Amino acid sequence: MDFISILSIFVLACFVGYYVVWSVTPALHTPLMAVTNAISSVIIVGALIxxxxxxxxxxxxxxxxAVVLASVNIFGGFA
Structure with missing residues (x-):
């Protein structure tokens, strides 16, 4: 993949993640954050690959x- 493709995927993923987290109801916020911690671990593996x-x-x-931001999300979720 070239640099522009990787950058485009990164920017789109940031926008999608932002809108998903902020549009969820408060009752579902805690389970959503638990799932995002699990997804962040997959993101770390994908970013390394x-x-x-x-x-x-x-x-x-x-x-x-990507590794640094996903790590902040994982470690911040357990704090």
Whole structure:
């Protein structure tokens, strides 16, 4: 994948995640956050695979950013 494709997927995922979390009712917020912690672990694995498979430095930096942001989500959910 080229850099623009990876960046587009990253930006779209950010927008979708934002709208999903903020449009849910308060009663479902806690189960949703538990599921997002599980999804974040999958994102970390995917980001590591994508960063390892790409040859460009930009894609590796985006993979690092994805790992850091997903880690913050996981660790923040358990705090």
């Amino acid at each position: 994508a960063a390892a498979a790409s040859g460009s430095a930009g894609a590796k930096w985006l993979g690092l950013i």
